Amino acid sequence: MPKPAYARTPWEQSTAASAQALPEPGRQPVYVTQPALPELEAFLPYLQEIWGSRMLTNGGTMHQRLEAALCAYLGVEHLSLFCNGTQALITALQAAGLSGEVITTPYSFVATAHSLLWNNLTPVFVDIDPHTLNLDPTRIEAAITEKTTAILPVHCYGHPCDVAAIRAIAERHGLKVIYDAAHAFGAQDTGGSLLRHGDMATLSFHATKVFSTFEGGAIVCRDEATKRRIDQLKNFGLSADGTTVELTGTNGKLSEIHAAFGLLQLQGVDEALEKRRRIDQRYRAGLAGIAGIHCICGVAEAVANHAYFPILVGPEFGLSRDALFAHLAAHNIHGRRYFQPLISGLPMYRGYPSASAGNLPVAHQVVEQVICLPIYPDLDHATVDFIIGLIAGAAA
Incomplete structure (x- = not known):
């Protein structure tokens, strides 16, 4: 499987190394995204x-x-x-x-x-x-x-x-x-x-x-x-x-x-967007009954592009966001905690009064709960189902 199309910077770097188990033998890594390339x-x-x-x-x-x-x-x-x-x-x-x-x-x-x-x-x-x-x-x-x-x-x-x-x-x-x-x-x-x-x-x-x-x-x-x-x-x-x-x-x-x-x-962009839509629907259907997993939806959205598939991991799930993140990484599923850290927490911004945690309570809560799951046009439905199964199996 092709490698990701970007350099994995410290900002974007997943912490697969934090997983407590080695990646599942024989399973190729699945990254949060992969470019759709023509012939x-x-x-x-x-x-x-x-x-x-x-x-x-x-x-x-x-x-x-x-x-x-x-x-x-x-x-x-x-x-x-x-x-x-x-x-x-x-x-x-x-x-x-x-x-x-x-x-x-x-x-x-x-x-x-x-x-x-x-x-x-x-x-x-x-x-x-x-x-x-x-x-x-x-x-x-x-x-x-x-x-x-x-x-x-x-x-x-x-x-x-x-x-x-x-x-x-x-x-x-x-x-x-x-x-x-x-x-x-x-x-x-x-x-x-x-x-x-x-x-x-x-x-x-x-x-x-x-x-x-x-x-x-x-x-x-x-x-x-x-x-x-x-x-x-x-x-x-x-x-x-x-x-x-x-x-x-x-x-x-x-x-x-x-x-x-x-x-x-x-x-080929319309075909790619349609494939993303189907993956989005499959995730939503599969994750709908899992307590503590919240899928982000658009408001006043007539046409979505399904660029990302973020979920929030709430306390009802039974595992913390980081524990679920590590569980997925242990099976070679590499999501991203977009956007952690908050911009306001970076060294060049911490000194601004508006960057204080007290001014940004929702952002500070969300950044501790979010995982963006893999979504890209060539992601097959069997892998989507595997990811859903991993999340369901980790629920309390």
Whole structure:
């Protein structure tokens, strides 16, 4: 079985070594995710076209085609491709012209808050909703000060934030809203794509995401003028003709090879999402009767992308979350405790007053209970049933 498509950093590293038993003999390891790859032969014509054009980067044909194709697929008008999702988020915040404080969640991958520090912005952490695990709108208003300029929510696990409540708060206080939608490719609420909300939304096309360009990302914005500014910022701040430097830009461009892979991946994304949906349904059916196991559901979600399958392990289960995690690892099932530790608990954030545990009780409870179970298009139903059986067998 292929190895995971990412380097297992300390942040993401599972603690299989903490299991009290050796992995089950003969069973291949199952990781939390695995990329859906097309046949290699299908990629070769794209490479041949790139070789023929001698255009490897700088907004070539593949780049232009992918931007147009993604706008059509996602139902948005303006999208700018990036080399990765983190650079997209950093650039979106820069394009928004923010200063001072930005309200955000402690429950996300660290790139969310790091993008604020890279823009010399002060993160203000607000607790999460216990049901959606997204930023809790009822906590936002109390955190607003005269220094607050924006809200940076995350559609965690691809489930929608309470966008109406967040928009109302932002309008009352004259704040901008930038959505970290790294998990939310293809997800929709009743009005359409989640990406249409806020002043901007950013995507990740990392190898672990439901749609991948190997590495990549994008910013979705509302108007052509903002897209032009974003495109300029990601290309060193150069003018349209490339003769002068007008902005303090960076190099965030997506290469032609990455864009070509995205075009190929887009052809199979609906099938991949359908396979994820079936796995999600199988987990929910199998885990429904197990006391103490709670499956996270989206609220106001018309179309889910099933990017992750998080469960919360409550006291009724009989084993702690870490004991269950070790039990699964002992059988070569490697979930992840996304997102442990909380961003607010990392060394560079602990000193902020909003990072205190007393300010974030729900996030601190959830982070001690969560396991993301394996989910990816090629995960067979027999393995899903095996995982369900392991959890059921470990219940008190």
